[in-house]
Amino acid sequence: MKNTKVILACIIVGLFGILPLGLNVYQQHVMIVCLFYVMMSASWNLLAGYTGQVSFAHAAFAGIGAYTSGILAVKAGLSPWLGIPLGVLFAAVIGFGVGLLCLKMGGIYLSLTTLGVSEIFHIIINNEYEITRGTMGLQVPGLLVEYSKTGYFYIMLVTAIVSLLVIYWMIHSNIGLNFRAVQNDEKAAASLGVDVIRIRVLAFTVSSALAGLAGGVYGHYLLLITPEIPSLDQQFLVLSMTIIGGMGSFIGPIIGAFTLEILSEYIRGYGEYHVLVFGLIALSMARFAPNGVVGLVQAGWAKRSTS
Amino acid sequence: MFLLALTNGLVIGIIYALAALGVSLVVGIMNVVNFAHGEFYILAGYFSYHFANTLGMNYLAAMMLSVGLVLIFGMIIEVLLIRKTYGDDLYSLILTFILSIVLQNTYLLVFGPYPNKPPNWVKGATNVFGQFYYGNQRLAACGAGLVVIAIVYLMLKKTWFGRMLRATSQDREVAELNGVNTTALNMLSFGLGCALAAAAGVILSPIFPVTPTGGMAVALTAFVVVVLGGMGSFWGCVVGGLIIGLVENFGAAFISSGYRHVFGFIILIFVLLVRPAGLFGNREI
Amino acid sequence: MKKSMVCMVFVVLLIFIGSAGFVAAETLKIGVVGPRTGTAAATGKSFTEGIKLATDYxxxxxxxxxxxxxxxxxxxxxxxxxxxxxxxxLVTRDNVVMVLGESHSSAALAEIEVANRLKIPFIVAEAWADPITAKNYKFVFRAGPSNSGVVNETIAKWVIHEGFKKAYIVAENTDWGLGIGKLCEKALNAAGIANKTVVTERKGQDHYTELAKIKAFNPDVILAFVYGTGLHYFVAQAGEVHLTPKAIILDGAGPPSLWPDFWNNVGDYGNLECLVSSMHKDVELTKLATLFRKNYEKEFGKAPTDYKSRSIFDVVLIAADAINRAGTTDANALVDALEKTSLTVTRGQVAFGTTKGGPEYHQWMPPMLVIQWQDKNQIVLYPPAGATGSLKHK
Structure with missing residues (x-):
């Protein structure tokens, strides 16, 4: 069983590896955006789906990664190849801090605090326009000397695979077991010797760092960093993708990210309805199938095997 | 400058308190944070605009009708979406977050992108303390806000319905044992929460015209006020609203107008750290 | 169980790859960029109207x-x-041969980078920031106002013409607002007119604090570079605090003062407000301008208000003319054809500048007017040649 999974994973990665050959420039762009959302949803899922900390600051962390690297590149001429790791580090540090800040809070208090953090960050970007260029957007250099969609596709693919491996490793190791124990019952977990504080802060730090990575690479792909990256709208997309795919499952956010991003590209052709359609799907999924597509498939599978 | 900041802070503070009261009520009774609170505010603004300007109704009647319609809409939302989430506060937060985005985009489609402003109740401006002119509509809105807050207070403290609400918010099981139909009560109180958002919306929209996406800022401020005052506390809401109104206006006048809203968020995080239950946080409505 | 999920990933991918890219080639496609949603979605509506008339034409x-x-x-x-x-x-999915439009400078500054990278001719219609053309990109043109053009040819001259002594500049924090605010400051300083600047947030609603600061300065004129709803709030609140009508407000963009809800939002405080515009029914420079107004009235059953509907109309005509003269859709040939443009549109005769080095490169500046609302009638104040009345004070 274990082997088949590894083989399947390799096949999928391999297929993705040759994918650019069959796609035109526009489709490659859509795939790159998909991979960005895969990273965002999967890392948000690590936090929200596995430790129950529904953060509204995840997009803000992507913004921290992107702006750190972007500002360093524009103001200090630092190469994005160095800037992005610094951005990841900075996002991790801030994530660590916010994780500590939220330690004593549960449920909605944590959500509201992260909402506050996200808004403060947003207001700072808008006000310090002399450094960040505010809503005007910061134009940044790219990762490649010669702009190439295929090149960016591979960079994004490698980053996404690394992120997913980190997440996979975390939820399938002892840490992952502890995650779930913490989510289900903090007190019981603590009595079993799980260091609840460490687990929660660890999840926050890793998830923030991964968001920072996604944001940094994405920003240098777009060549433009705007407050849209750390916005609540972006947060909404990430949340919808995770919920539609299936929160608390490894594969769920990946499915959600691909499905919704591709779907939104199709709907866009018919006018300004994509966000609305998106929202309606997310709303009905969240209401009627809270475990997402993955949950539906699992339920269907279970039914078939019993009958 | 000082007096202006004070006046503006108090007036805006009353409005904040009114907008936050609905959030607080719903949190207190149902333990649900309604992320789409601001969208109900906006909806009422649009309704009152269209009743008064498009259909030519009297502005007062238009306002009443708008609040009534939003109340019904809120109850429908409760039945369709919120009822299933009881006991899982994060689930309802996520659902209402998605709902808020859906509503924003629906408004854009239905009402269009232009800002819509219902008619003013009064014209002109008053010279305050011989120092500066202050819009009469703002003063009137402040008065109307106080009236609505007073009505809510009386309803909670003096009526049979209020007693039932308070009993439920203190101990749901005991209330149920004593024959309170909590399902119906939830529906009503969620509707009432939305109606309070609507009241704030119809009162404020003549000053700040409504736009499809304007609700998010309203909701964020309301959350800050509610957390500051203590979730579910009536007086916490009023005091919290006034504090935020004053802090924002003094901050804008004397520190930086661009960072006006940051002051509120910093207070929010600080309060959550030091006294997570808020100023009046013993959960009593 | 896992297999089913893997299958789903495949299905999604297959749908995506399978149904991509068959485009019927009976038409020739041109792209337009502009805000159809968001705070300036009203511009998108005007663009849609102008596009409809231009396509038919x-x-x-x-x-x-x-x-x-x-x-x-x-x-x-x-x-x-x-x-x-x-x-x-637009370029990679719809295979458009040219892109037109835009009304936000910040958006246009991002777009010109893409135009330059993809080598697609881009004619900006209503984004005013100087750097759009000052960057001297080969594929970027602008058939519309530039900040420096509007300030130096219209706003500053009008301020001097009316004899204002003290001016307050209110700039929103965008490329347009900050850019045009700076240029105004420079022009006013050169003319010896006392001035001060305040930067505001684009989405700000409550301007009482800023207004108190402005009132303390006691200006004769307020040059407001705030777009959209923000301007409505500003005008209404300026009236409430009795800043106006003693001081005259100039809407430095124009369209927000022409939007359908302007009067409803500002009430009587909108009277005597001034605005910059490129369209007025009594100042029609060409036959096409009159034809545009008549076609507009026939098509939409109302008079055109937002001049951006006519700007995009012009730009579509300029693009169609260049494509026909080039005889091909090759980008370099299109740039050559555009550089040789000599076409009469609604706002006059178009010719793009070809001297490199400044914002004049690939730029055609249409004439702009200063208009004042006098009892809900638009009175042209400036330039004097087109004036239909004179400035009214309280």
Whole structure:
């Protein structure tokens, strides 16, 4: 069983590896955006789906990664190849801090605090326009000397695979077991010797760092960093993708990210309805199938095997 | 400058308190944070605009009708979406977050992108303390806000319905044992929460015209006020609203107008750290 | 169980790859970028109207290269990142040969980078920031106002013409607001007019604090570079605190003062407000301008208000003319044809500047007017040649 999974994973990665050959420039762009959302949803899922900390600051962390690297590149001429790791580090540090800040809070208090953090960050970007260029957007250099969609596709693919491996490793190791124990019952977990504080802060730090990575690479792909990256709208997309795919499952956010991003590209052709359609799907999924597509498939599978 | 900041802070503070009261009520009774609170505010603004300007109704009647319609809409939302989430506060937060985005985009489609402003109740401006002119509509809105807050207070403290609400918010099981139909009560109180958002919306929209996406800022401020005052506390809401109104206006006048809203968020995080239950946080409505 | 999920990933991918890219080639496609959603969605509406009239006009006059012209209008929501990806989508998905439009400077500055990278001719219609043309990109043109053009040719001259002594500049924190605010400051300083500047947030609603600061300065004129609803709030609140009508407000963009809800939002405080515009029914420079107004009234059953509907009309005509003269859709040939443009549109005769080095490169500046609302009538104040009345004070 274990082997088949590894083989399947390799096949999928391999297929993705040759994918650019069959796609035109526009489709490659859509795939790159998909991979960005895969990273965002999967890392948000690590936090929200596995430790129950529904953060509204995840997009803000992507913004921290992107702006750190972007500002360093524009103001200090630092190469994005160095800037992005610094951005990841900075996002991790801030994530660590916010994780500590939220330690004593549960449920909605944590959500509201992260909402506050996200808004403060947003207001700072808008006000310090002399450094960040505010809503005007910061134009940044790219990762490649010669702009190439295929090149960016591979960079994004490698980053996404690394992120997913980190997440996979975390939820399938002892840490992952502890995650779930913490989510289900903090007190019981603590009595079993799980260091609840460490687990929660660890999840926050890793998830923030991964968001920072996604944001940094994405920003240098777009060549433009705007407050849209750390916005609540972006947060909404990430949340919808995770919920539609299936929160608390490894594969769920990946499915959600691909499905919704591709779907939104199709709907866009018919006018300004994509966000609305998106929202309606997310709303009905969240209401009627809270475990997402993955949950539906699992339920269907279970039914078939019993009958 | 000082007096202006004070006046503006108090007036805006009353409005904040009114907008936050609905959030607080719903949190207190149902333990649900309604992320789409601001969208109900906006909806009422649009309704009152269209009743008064498009259909030519009297502005007062238009306002009443708008609040009534939003109340019904809120109850429908409760039945369709919120009822299933009881006991899982994060689930309802996520659902209402998605709902808020859906509503924003629906408004854009239905009402269009232009800002819509219902008619003013009064014209002109008053010279305050011989120092500066202050819009009469703002003063009137402040008065109307106080009236609505007073009505809510009386309803909670003096009526049979209020007693039932308070009993439920203190101990749901005991209330149920004593024959309170909590399902119906939830529906009503969620509707009432939305109606309070609507009241704030119809009162404020003549000053700040409504736009499809304007609700998010309203909701964020309301959350800050509610957390500051203590979730579910009536007086916490009023005091919290006034504090935020004053802090924002003094901050804008004397520190930086661009960072006006940051002051509120910093207070929010600080309060959550030091006294997570808020100023009046013993959960009593 | 896992297999089913893997299958689903495949299905999604297959759908995506399978149904991509068959485009009927009976029409020739031109792209337009502009805000259809967001705070300036009203501009998108004006653009849609102008595009409809222009498409009908071009196709009634033989189309482009013997084919029907089709315009694909991509939403930018007024944000630079959506603008850049929308521009790219037009080129890579819809295979448009040229892109036109835009009304946000910040969005346009992101788009010109994409235009330059993809080598697609881009004619900016209503984004005013100087750097758009000052960057001297080969594929970027502007057939519309530039900040320096509007300030030096119209606003500053009008301020001097009316004899204002003290001016307050209110600039929103965008490329347009900050850019035009700076240029105004420079022009006013050069003319010896006392002035001060305050920067505001684009989405700000409550301006009482800023207004108190402005009132303390006691200006004769307020040059407001705030776009959209923000301007409505500003005008209404300025009236409430009795700043106006003693001081005259100039809407430095124009359209927000012409939007359908302006009067409803500002009430009587809108009277005597001034605005910059390129359209007035008594100042029609060409026959096409009159034809545009008549066609507009026939098509939409109302008089045109937002001048941006006419700007995009002009730009579509300029594009169609260049394509027909180039005789091909090759980008370099199109740039050559555009540089040789000599076409009469609604706002006069178009010719693009070709001297490199400044914002005049690939720029055509249409004449702008200063108009004052006097009892809900638009009175042209400036330039004197086109004036239909004079400035009214309280």
């Amino acid at each position: 071009v196709n009634a006059h033989g189309g482009v290269l013997g084919k029907k012209m089709e315009v694909v209008f991509e939403d930018t929501a007024g944000s630079p990142d959506k603008a850049a990806s929308g521009f790219e989508r």
